[in-house]
Amino acid sequence: MSGTEGQSGADGGGKRPLRVLVVEDSEFDARMLVGLLRAGGFEPEFERVETAGAMREALGQVPWEVILADYNLPEFSAPEALEVLQESQLDIPFIIVSGGIGEDTAVAAMKSGAHDYLMKGNLARLVPAVERELRDADVRASRRQTVKDLRESELRHRSLIENTSDIIAVLDCKGMIQFASPACERVLGRSTESLVDTDWFSLAQDDDRERLRAEFGQGLDGDGKQFVIEGRFTAADGSERVLDTTAVNLLADKAIAGVVVNARDITERLKEQAAILESEEQFRVAREIQQHLFPREAPELEGFDIAGASKPAAATGGDYFDYLTTSDNHLALAIGDVSGHGVGPAMLMAETRAYLRLLARNRNDLSLILTRANTMVGEDVGKERFVTMLLAKLDPDKRSLVYASAGHTPAFVIGPDCEVKSELKRTGMPLGVMPGAEYNVSRQLRLAKGDVLVLLTDGLEETANPEGELFGTDRILEVVHEHRDLSAAMIVQSVFEALEAFSKNAEQVDDLTMIVAKAE
Numbered sequence: 001m002s003g004t005e006g007q008s009g010a011d012g013g014g015k016r017p018l019r020v021l022v023v024e025d026s027e028f029d030a031r032m033l034v035g036l037l038r039a040g041g042f043e044p045e046f047e048r049v050e051t052a053g054a055m056r057e058a059l060g061q062v063p064w065e066v067i068l069a070d071y072n073l074p075e076f077s078a079p080e081a082l083e084v085l086q087e088s089q090l091d092i093p094f095i096i097v098s099g100g101i102g103e104d105t106a107v108a109a110m111k112s113g114a115h116d117y118l119m120k121g122n123l124a125r126l127v128p129a130v131e132r133e134l135r136d137a138d139v140r141a142s143r144r145q146t147v148k149d150l151r152e153s154e155l156r157h158r159s160l161i162e163n164t165s166d167i168i169a170v171l172d173c174k175g176m177i178q179f180a181s182p183a184c185e186r187v188l189g190r191s192t193e194s195l196v197d198t199d200w201f202s203l204a205q206d207d208d209r210e211r212l213r214a215e216f217g218q219g220l221d222g223d224g225k226q227f228v229i230e231g232r233f234t235a236a237d238g239s240e241r242v243l244d245t246t247a248v249n250l251l252a253d254k255a256i257a258g259v260v261v262n263a264r265d266i267t268e269r270l271k272e273q274a275a276i277l278e279s280e281e282q283f284r285v286a287r288e289i290q291q292h293l294f295p296r297e298a299p300e301l302e303g304f305d306i307a308g309a310s311k312p313a314a315a316t317g318g319d320y321f322d323y324l325t326t327s328d329n330h331l332a333l334a335i336g337d338v339s340g341h342g343v344g345p346a347m348l349m350a351e352t353r354a355y356l357r358l359l360a361r362n363r364n365d366l367s368l369i370l371t372r373a374n375t376m377v378g379e380d381v382g383k384e385r386f387v388t389m390l391l392a393k394l395d396p397d398k399r400s401l402v403y404a405s406a407g408h409t410p411a412f413v414i415g416p417d418c419e420v421k422s423e424l425k426r427t428g429m430p431l432g433v434m435p436g437a438e439y440n441v442s443r444q445l446r447l448a449k450g451d452v453l454v455l456l457t458d459g460l461e462e463t464a465n466p467e468g469e470l471f472g473t474d475r476i477l478e479v480v481h482e483h484r485d486l487s488a489a490m491i492v493q494s495v496f497e498a499l500e501a502f503s504k505n506a507e508q509v510d511d512l513t514m515i516v517a518k519a520e
Contacts, residue, residue, distance in 0.1 A: 040127030
C-alpha cells in the first residue's frame with residue numbers, strides 16, 4: 001500500500017518550500033525525515049509511497065524536488081525506486097536513507113544513479129545533502145535551458161546568413177521547380193536543366209518528404225512572407241545532404257510569381273558543430289564537477305591553521321583535495337591527482353572522492369582506507385589510468401601526524417629555519433595500478449609549534465617559465481617559509497601568486513593544488 005501526507009507551507013515563516021517524495025514503509029520514519037528538513041529551514045510538502053505503482057502515480061502528479069528512499073521495503077526497494085525514476089526521465093535528486101547497508105551496496109547504488117546515501121542513525125548530513133543536491137539540480141536545469149535558448153536563437157537567425165554557393169531556386173505554390181541555380185550540381189549533383197519542372201520535395205528523403213511539404217504549405221498560408229524549413233535531401237550519388245532552406249513568398253509579385261528559396265548545405269557544419277559542442281561540454285562539465293566537489297572551507301582543528309585550494313588548468317584535469325573525518329573523529333588531509341586530462345580523469349576524481357569519504361566514515365586506519373580504495377578504483381579504470389593519493393591524519397592532542405601515500409608527490413614538514421624536518425615519501429603504488437597492493441602507514445611524526453605541513457600536486461613543481469625552467473620544490477618551500485607568519489590561506493595564495501609571476505602569466509597546462517597546515 002502507499003501512504004500520502006501533505007503539509008502546507010502557509011505558516012513557514014519564510015522557510016523554503018520543498019516538495020519531497022518519501023519512499024518509506026514506516027510512517028514514523030517518514031515524518032522524522034520531514035521534521036528534520038523542517039528544522040533545517042525547509043517547509044516540506046511530502047507524500048509517502050511504498051510500491052512501484054504508487055511512486056509512478058506520484059511522479060506523474062507533482063513536480064517533486066527531492067526523493068528520499070529507504071533501501072529495503074516489504075514490496076519495494078531503493079534500487080527499484082531508482083529504476084522507476086530513471087524510466088520517468090525526470091531529473092530529481094535521489095537520496096537513499098537506510099538503517100544499515102554495506103559499503104559495496106551503497107557504492108553500487110551511487111554508480112547506478114543515486115546522488116547520496118545517509119544512515120538513519122546519523123542524519124546530521126540530511127539537510128546539507130538536500131541543499132547541495134537542490135543546487136546541483138538547479139545548475140543542470142539552467143544548462144538545459146541555455147542549450148534550448150541557443151538552439152532557438154540559431155533558428156531565428158539562420159535567414160540572415162547568405163552565401164553565394166547556396167542553392168537558389170524558384171518554386172510555384174505546389175513546390176514545382178521553375179528555376180534552379182548552378183549550385184544544385186555542386187550540392188546535389190543535379191544539373192539545372194534536369195531540375196526544371198521537377199517536384200522540389202521529390203528530392204527529399206522519404207522520412208522527411210511529407211513533413212517538408214506540409215511545412216511548405218503552412219508557410220505559404222502564414223501571415224509572414226518568409227519561413228524556414230530544414231530537411232534531408234538525396235544527392236545524385238546517393239549521399240545524404242542536410243539543407244537549411246529560407247523561403248520567401250513572392251507569389252503575388254508579378255515579376256516573380258513564385259516562392260524564392262535559398263537552400264544552404266549545412267551537412268558538414270552540423271558535424272563540426274556537434275564535435276565542438278561535445279568537446280566544450282566535456283571540459284565544462286569536468287570543471288564544474290571539480291569546483292563543486294572541492295571543500296568550501298577549511299575545518300577548524302585546535303592547534304592548527306589549515307587551508308587548501310585548487311586552481312584548474314585550461315585543459316581540465318583531475319586534481320583532488322579534501323578534509324576527511326575518520327571513524328575515530330580525527331581529521332585526515334587528502335590530496336590526489338588522476339593521470340591525464342579531460343572528462344575521464346575528472347569523473348574518476350569524483351568517484352575516488354566518493355570512495356574515500358565513504359571509507360573514512362567507517363575506518364581510521366589509513367592503510368586500510370587506501371587498500372580498499374585501490375580495489376574500488378581498480379574496478380573502474382583500465383591500465384591507462386591511475387590515481388596518486390596522500391592521506392595525512394592529524395592528532396591535535398599529541399600535535400603529531402601519521403600518513404600513507406599511494407605513489408603521490410612527496411609532502412614536507414618545514415621547521416622555523418626553513419629546514420625540511422620530514423619528507424612524506426611514497427609508501428605504496430598509485431591507486432588502480434596493482435590489485436591487492438598494500439600501503440604502509442608512517443611512524444608518528446611530532447610537530448613543534450611553528451612547523452608547517454605542505455601537501456601539493458606535481459603541477460606546482462612543474463610550472464615552467466618562458467625559458468622552460470621549472471619552478472621546482474625548493475622555490476615552493478622558500479615561498480612558504482617567507483610567508484610562514486601569515487595565515488595558512490595566505491601562504492597558499494602566496495605560492496599561487498609566485499607561480500603566476502614565475503610563468504609570466506603563461507597558459508596553465510596542469511592543475512595546481514595545495515594544502516597547508518600550520519602547527520600553532
